[in-house]
Amino acid sequence: MDFPPGLVTRFQEAKQILVLTGAGISAESGIPTFREAQTGLWSQYKPEDLASPLAFNQDPKKVWEWYAWRRKLISIAKPNAGHQALVAMQKHIPAFTLVTQNIDNLHQQAGSKDIIELHGNIFRARCLDENRVLLSWDNKSDMPPHCPQCGGILRPDVVWFGESLPHNLLQKAFSAAQTCNLVLVIGTSGLVQPAASIPLVALEHGAIFVEINPGRTPLSGDAHYCLTGPSGILLPALVAAAWADV
Numbered sequence: 001m002d003f004p005p006g007l008v009t010r011f012q013e014a015k016q017i018l019v020l021t022g023a024g025i026s027a028e029s030g031i032p033t034f035r036e037a038q039t040g041l042w043s044q045y046k047p048e049d050l051a052s053p054l055a056f057n058q059d060p061k062k063v064w065e066w067y068a069w070r071r072k073l074i075s076i077a078k079p080n081a082g083h084q085a086l087v088a089m090q091k092h093i094p095a096f097t098l099v100t101q102n103i104d105n106l107h108q109q110a111g112s113k114d115i116i117e118l119h120g121n122i123f124r125a126r127c128l129d130e131n132r133v134l135l136s137w138d139n140k141s142d143m144p145p146h147c148p149q150c151g152g153i154l155r156p157d158v159v160w161f162g163e164s165l166p167h168n169l170l171q172k173a174f175s176a177a178q179t180c181n182l183v184l185v186i187g188t189s190g191l192v193q194p195a196a197s198i199p200l201v202a203l204e205h206g207a208i209f210v211e212i213n214p215g216r217t218p219l220s221g222d223a224h225y226c227l228t229g230p231s232g233i234l235l236p237a238l239v240a241a242a243w244a245d246v
């Protein structure tokens, strides 16, 4: 595969890379992005109308049922060649920060390390009373489920529309943005803030900005390089061109 002149060298020479991923990197694992139509049972709802504190207050059972459906869909998915290529890239870069907006756990499953999960993880629940995070809970007998320790109502441990992102994680992501040589943005529509500002901060601090996406996004105009196509094809090709080990 041919890449634009100079691009592969940028990766080979980078001492610090920040990668930001969105739902698009998992599309080839069979997990629909939010911009694609919701299928089947849930097609009548928009994600924005279910993934919100208001929706949860009004009908926690419905919100939990939607998350149970998504968890099932996600739990049969496997990391794809794009996730794997990032694991390989991490081995070659002295300082590598992976920030994801995904909640699907596929970067972890692929073997990436120290992932900054800005939007939480669908395989965790959190107790509303004591903020306790749980990796397993009883979601069969009780809806919404309750915390086995304090009895508080449990919610999915994900960030909903209208909620703030965890401050410490944002700080880590933005501080990497200020020092990286190269920022690589993969499969994100660039519409969800504050994640969409991360590459712009990197750019302001002198980083090379590379975007991988089959379509154009509001960030494309700022990128030095736009690689147009699916990340499951482009990322392994890029890593192979730079380090010949994928």
Ligand code: NAD
Pocket (backbone or CB within 6 Å): 021, 022, 023, 024, 025, 026, 027, 028, 031, 032, 033, 034, 035, 036, 101, 102, 103, 104, 119, 186, 187, 188, 189, 190, 191, 192, 212, 213, 214, 215, 217, 229, 230, 231, 232
């Ligand atoms: P998005 O749905 O808004 O946009 C997805 C982007 O991926 C689009 O720009 C699309 O062109 C691109 N894309 C589609 N197929 C691709 C491919 N094969 N390779 C590379 N790019 C591809 O997603 P977003 O920007 O991540 O933001 C929406 C929110 O949706 C996030 O908060 C995220 O938490 C949530 N979400 C997560 C998952 C997941 O965890 N897998 C799935 C759906 C939504």
